[in-house]
Amino acid sequence: MTILAIDQGTTSSRAILFDADLRVREVAQREFTQHFPDSGWVEHDPEELWQSVLETCEAVLEKAGPAAAIGITNQRETVVIWDRQTGEALHRAIVWQDRRTADFCADLRAEGHEAEVTARSGLLLDPYFSATKVKWLLDNVPGARAKAEAGTLAVGTMDSFLIWRLTEGRVHATDATNAARTMLYNIDDGRWDPELCRLFGIPMQILPEVRDCNAEFGECRLFGTAIPILGVAGDQQAATMGQACFQPGMLKSTYGTGCFALLNTGETRVASQNRLLTTVAYQLDGKVTYALEGSIFIAGAVVQWLRDGLGVIGAASETQALAEAADDHQRVIIVPAFTGLGAPYWRPEARGAVFGLTRNSGPAEFARAALESVGFQTRDLAEAMRGDWKASGSAATLGTLRVDGGMSASDFAMQSLADILGAPVDRPDVLETTALGVAWLAGHAEGMLPDAEGFAKRWSLERRFEPQLDEHSRDQRYDAWRRAVEATIAAG
Incomplete structure (x- = not known):
C-alpha cells in the first residue's frame, strides 16, 4: 500500500508516492508558468496549476497502482477565488510573493490597526498574507463582490482549491495551518475572526471550513477508485512535521524559493518582540501546537536570478564549484530584497542591492555571495527567535538547526550556514520533508504509520555540518551584512 503526497509549490507541482516504510516509490513533477503582469505582481493560472497536479498524480499512480490515502501540502498565502457552481476560477491566483497591496497595508498600519491584527492572528500587516489579496480580488474582479455577498463564490488558499477540485466540489475546507496564514483567522479561538473579516471587507460565507491537519477532507474519485484525503498542511508546517520537530525548542528551516524557519513553542503562544510571526505549527486531534516563524522571501530564488536574470550560470548545480573558487580577499554581499525584505525587517519597499564589488568580481564571487546571503538571513531569524524564546521565560535553549529543501543539498551553502550561525546544521536522509510530513499525516490517519513519537524515532541524519569559522x-x-541591509533599507 502507498500514500500519495501532493506537494503543490510555488514553481511546480509534484506527486510523490511513499510506501509503508516512508520510502519514496515514485515521483512526478511539472513546472507551471509564473506571470508578472505588473511591477511587484506575481500570479499563477489556476487551471494550469490544476492540470499540473492532475498530470503528476496520474503519472505516479499509473506506475504503482491506487494509493490508500492522500496528503496535501501547498504554497501558503497564495489565494484563488472561484465560482461554486462551475468550479471555474474568476482570476489568476495571487501568489504569496505578490506586493500589489503594500499601500493598503501601509494605510491600515498608519490608522493603527496592526496591533489588533497581530493580537488576533499572530501576523503583521503585510501584503505577504492572504487577506489583502482576497480584498483586491473582490474589489477588482468584475461582479466578484456582489457574487460573494450572494454566497455563490468560494475563496481559499491552494489546498482549498485542490480539495474542491479533487472532491468534485463536495468539500470546501482548509486546515488550521493554512487558515493561520490568511490574517483572517484567530489563532487563540481557532476560528475565522469576524472583526478581521470586517476590517478587510471579506464576507465570511466565502471562506472554507477549518479542520485539523489530520482530519478527513473528503474522497477523491478521479483516479479510478475512491481515495480518502486524510492530511493537509501548509508547506512549512508540513516540513516541521516531516522533520519530526514535535518538541518545544526544536527548530527547522526549509530552503526553497524562499526560506522559512519555524520554532516549535508547544502549547504556548509566544508574542514576538522582534517582528517574527506567531502561528500554528500544527493542529492534531483538536490540539493546537504553536510556533514562531521567520520568513525570508528570497533563498533559492537568488540562484534562479543568477541563472535567469544575470546568465552567469547555466544550472543551479554550478553554484557550489563557483563559490568554492571565489577570491577569499573579496567579500561581495548580495542583499536579495527583490520582493522586499521579510522577517525581522518587514520592509516591502526595499529592493535588492550588491555591495563590495571590485574590478575582479565575477561569477564566482556572485555565486558565493548568493549562497552566503541565505546564511546571513537565517542568522537574522535565529537571533530574533533566541530573543523571543528567552523573553517568553522558556528554559529550553535553541541548538541544532534541521534543514531541508532544494538548497540544503548544497554542501557549500550548508557549511556556510553553520559558520554564520555558529551552530550545528543537520541535514536528514530524506530531504522531501514537506511531502513526508503530509504523507505521515495521511498514513497515520489511515492506520499505516505510527504516531508522532514513533515517527520521530524514524528520523535519521545524513550529515551534520559543524561551524568551522x-x-x-x-x-x-x-x-558587514547588517550594514549592507541598513544601506539597502535607506536606499528603498
Whole structure:
C-alpha cells in the first residue's frame, strides 16, 4: 500500500508516492508558468496549476497502482477565488510573493490597526498574507463582490482549491495551518475572526471550513477508485512535521524559493518582540501546537536570478564549484530584497542591492555571495527567535538547526550556514520533508504509520555540518551584512 503526497509549490507541482516504510516509490513533477503582469505582481493560472497536479498524480499512480490515502501540502498565502457552481476560477491566483497591496497595508498600519491584527492572528500587516489579496480580488474582479455577498463564490488558499477540485466540489475546507496564514483567522479561538473579516471587507460565507491537519477532507474519485484525503498542511508546517520537530525548542528551516524557519513553542503562544510571526505549527486531534516563524522571501530564488536574470550560470548545480573558487580577499554581499525584505525587517519597499564589488568580481564571487546571503538571513531569524524564546521565560535553549529543501543539498551553502550561525546544521536522509510530513499525516490517519513519537524515532541524519569559522570572523562578516541591509533599507 502507498500514500500519495501532493506537494503543490510555488514553481511546480509534484506527486510523490511513499510506501509503508516512508520510502519514496515514485515521483512526478511539472513546472507551471509564473506571470508578472505588473511591477511587484506575481500570479499563477489556476487551471494550469490544476492540470499540473492532475498530470503528476496520474503519472505516479499509473506506475504503482491506487494509493490508500492522500496528503496535501501547498504554497501558503497564495489565494484563488472561484465560482461554486462551475468550479471555474474568476482570476489568476495571487501568489504569496505578490506586493500589489503594500499601500493598503501601509494605510491600515498608519490608522493603527496592526496591533489588533497581530493580537488576533499572530501576523503583521503585510501584503505577504492572504487577506489583502482576497480584498483586491473582490474589489477588482468584475461582479466578484456582489457574487460573494450572494454566497455563490468560494475563496481559499491552494489546498482549498485542490480539495474542491479533487472532491468534485463536495468539500470546501482548509486546515488550521493554512487558515493561520490568511490574517483572517484567530489563532487563540481557532476560528475565522469576524472583526478581521470586517476590517478587510471579506464576507465570511466565502471562506472554507477549518479542520485539523489530520482530519478527513473528503474522497477523491478521479483516479479510478475512491481515495480518502486524510492530511493537509501548509508547506512549512508540513516540513516541521516531516522533520519530526514535535518538541518545544526544536527548530527547522526549509530552503526553497524562499526560506522559512519555524520554532516549535508547544502549547504556548509566544508574542514576538522582534517582528517574527506567531502561528500554528500544527493542529492534531483538536490540539493546537504553536510556533514562531521567520520568513525570508528570497533563498533559492537568488540562484534562479543568477541563472535567469544575470546568465552567469547555466544550472543551479554550478553554484557550489563557483563559490568554492571565489577570491577569499573579496567579500561581495548580495542583499536579495527583490520582493522586499521579510522577517525581522518587514520592509516591502526595499529592493535588492550588491555591495563590495571590485574590478575582479565575477561569477564566482556572485555565486558565493548568493549562497552566503541565505546564511546571513537565517542568522537574522535565529537571533530574533533566541530573543523571543528567552523573553517568553522558556528554559529550553535553541541548538541544532534541521534543514531541508532544494538548497540544503548544497554542501557549500550548508557549511556556510553553520559558520554564520555558529551552530550545528543537520541535514536528514530524506530531504522531501514537506511531502513526508503530509504523507505521515495521511498514513497515520489511515492506520499505516505510527504516531508522532514513533515517527520521530524514524528520523535519521545524513550529515551534520559543524561551524568551522572562529567567532571573531563570524561576527565580523555578520556585522558587514547588517550594514549592507541598513544601506539597502535607506536606499528603498
